[in-house]
Amino acid sequence: MVHPLDTLLGPQAPFVSSLLDQLTELGIDTSHPVDHLCYRAASREEYLRLRTALAQAGELLVEGMIGGRPIATFRYHQPVQLARHGVPCIELAAPKLGRSHQAGLEHIELVVPSLSALVAAHPQLAFRTENQFDGRNPDVSLPLVGGQVKFHLRPLEAVIAEEKATVAVTPVPADYWHQP
Template sequence: MQKLTDIGLHPEQMLANLPVFLDRITALANELGLSLEQYQADHIALRVNDLDIAKALHQAWLAYGDEWSNNMINGRPIIVIGFHQPLNVGSWSIECLELPYPSDKTYPQEGWEHVEFVIPGKANNTDELKDVLESAFPLLEQEWPRLSEKGIKLKASSPSGEKERLPNPTYAFKKNGVCIKLHPCSLKDVIDSEYA
């Protein structure tokens, strides 16, 4: 645990940094024309580059919640820990943590990386999700063509684990090491679908 403290990634340090990170998320949402206050901040994710650090974080965060899932996605374990007490930040109550083990990609900054929000709607693929998002956020339709000139990277994907039965297409908006992801189903519902 001392190693995590030395690099600023102990859960207590990360929780202390959470309000600043959520301020950056809010700033990106405002730039995108997304009013996310009334939507569920489904989960928060962190990224690390070192396997030993990931293993240490996995164990450290188990003091704050229960392991909901340990699933292979895109060739690496993705751990989901449901908090004993949701993280309350601003208007959001975040119920779980996503901890991907490292892949061959190196992140310039380790620590908090993204928050995923549930935008409820019938969307089985990214095209249908785009319609849901434009309906929920009318300003977004004008923003799509301007994202790259604002320095915002856009990625549409449909990640899924081996046993998941619930499609959960995702749009990710990333800028300056902060990422907002939008999808139609909560991570808990997706995990529950594995056992349905």
């Protein structure tokens, strides 16, 4: 199905479907919820422009510094619809200072009951486990053709609610957008 922001972000449902189809071909259960998708902006200007557009298409859940750059998460007023899933949220990632990034849809995230069981069931796959020990929401990721899939234990909205309640969100510095 076509989403109102597809002309701005690229075709979101086909992006998600392609990654889910690849998971199915690899024998990974795709009945788990697709929690959100992520778009990486190539420039600060693009990030600010897209943040404004996303604010009109959804509710800003949080914007904070993660990995040295701002990331904003929105809950869509109209989720991205697929035959098997609805995707309720989108992350918008700003580029890291001093690095060049290709703009576009980057990854999707699924909520699964066990990361260790997922990895153990598929020893032939090259899961990346760099954030596996993140206490708030550990993950493993799997690079695929055209994007990446990350697997988490908890929905992003629950993690955001906890971070806000415990004042764990690192705010974007007031002067961030004015830095060279």
